[in-house]
Amino acid sequence: MEERKWEDLEFDCLVNVLGRVDMESLLLYVPFVCKSWYKASLNPSCWKHLVFPTDVDPEWDLTLIEKFKVWYDIHKCSLYSFIKFVVGLSHGNCTGLSLPDGFSEEVLKYIADECPALISLSLPVDHFQTSESLSILPTLIGKWEHLENLRLGSSDNLVDIITQISLACSKFSSLGVSIATIGGKKRHRQLSLIFRI
Amino acid sequence: MSSSTDSPTLTTETTQLSPQPDTETAKPTKKITLKSSDNQIFEVEESVAMEFATVKSFFEDSPSTDTVPLPNVTAKPLSQVIEFCKEQIKFKANPDEAQKKKYNAEFVTEKSDKDLVDMIPVANYLEIKDLLDVLNQAVADRIENKSVEYVRSFFGIDNDFTAEEEAALRREHAWAYEGVDED
Structure with missing residues (x-):
């Protein structure tokens, strides 16, 4: 048989x-x-669906990027080139992307150019080291015309971001903000907006 | 594990359902015979058999036949696939997304690793898209963060790499990576 x-x-x-x-x-x-x-x-x-893990594997006490280095015996390994390598494997087909903590402005620019099919983008909650790199986000939104879902770690530049979305992303449906600054105070709560443009 | 005696719970379940006329039994439904590669015969209702795209096109090509040979499919996974499709027919008649989700989740949870692994080629061959989605997701979840050896034994795959080839593969990846890292 x-x-x-x-x-x-x-x-x-x-x-x-x-x-x-x-x-x-x-x-x-x-x-x-x-x-x-x-x-x-x-x-x-x-x-197509890339979720970069942000947490450390408790068993190995290593992040994914550190494991990757050990596994393939790679000596020099920046977060930027790691993200670039993984996103590059999708050859422009990536539709869902969740970025890890600590990504730079270069990462966002690279993704804007290399992921034109993006439907869902999620940025990390703990964005303290990355908040500056997010200031270019509004200028990049226009490259993702298929974007439907966006999850932000902070409410910085929210008005600019929403403006760009309404101009470029005709199928956009939901926006989530993890930490919103409301009335000068940081509130740790989830804000979800459903869009109808 | 024999199902030779009918479970009494089945009858209580039926009485709980809303008292609507059973249209299924009103007209006698056509039965179709499926024959597995290990020569077991399965009699299924036409509506269930039509869930299998492969069987459906077989009938479109030769409508006069009543036995469909399935040379790539053994009896055990086939019986499980039929069980799944019978339920899906019920959900088609009475759409209930929550119940369907619950059933699909339970269907895979209670199956052994081997059952899932054996059903995927069958669902793929018979082109049952819904089942394939459920199965593929279930096995992907079960091999999450598992070692190479674990994945091999999970799927019953033999390692066809030589040690040299494996080392070359690692180097290839590292080179591809370092090419990215230049700029």
Whole structure:
């Protein structure tokens, strides 16, 4: 009795599974499972939804970027080039992106140029080291004409951002703000706005 | 685990349902016979069989046949796939998104790793998109952050890399990465 083997599973079906796997597995483990999985892991469809983890793995006491360095024996590894590398694997097909803490203005600019298909963008809650880099966000919104969902870590430049959204993103539907400055005080609460433009 | 005796809970469940006329039994429904690769016969209602795009197109091509051979499908995953599709037919008749979500979640939760892994090629071959979505998500969740060895044994995959090839793969990745890091 001949059963179909996972190694021979149709390529599209395997890519469909791998597209749902978390970033760490896809980056570190999936390529080494076997040759057909390695080939499938290079397909841009596997990299459409990119959630950069921000927390440290308690078992390893390392962040993903640190694990990546160890795993592939890479010496020099900035957050910018790591994000660039992973986003580059999507070859412009990325539709959902959640950025880690500490990203720079360059990261946002790169994403604006390389992710024209973006539908959902999520920026980290703890943005203290990145708040300055966010000041260019309003100027970049226009590059994401398919954007529907935006989650911000702060309410900085909110008016400018909303203005740009209303000009460029015709399908936009929801905006979430994690930390809003209301009446000069920081309120840690979720603000969600549903849009109808 | 034998289902030779009917569970009494089934009858109580039926009485709880709203008392609407059972249109399914009003007209005799056509049965279709599916034959697995290990020669087991499954008699299913036409509406269930039509959930399988592969079977549906088989019938469109040769409408006079009543037995569909499924040479790539063994009995166990096929019976589980049929079970899933029977439920989906009920949800089609009485749409209830919350109940459907609950059923789909329970369907995969109670399955072993092997059951899920065996069902995916079947759902893929029979082109049952909803089931494939549910299964693919379930296995993706189960291999989250798991080691290479774990994933291999989960799917029953043999490592076809030599040690040299594996080392070359790591270097290749590092080179690709360092190419990015130039600027």
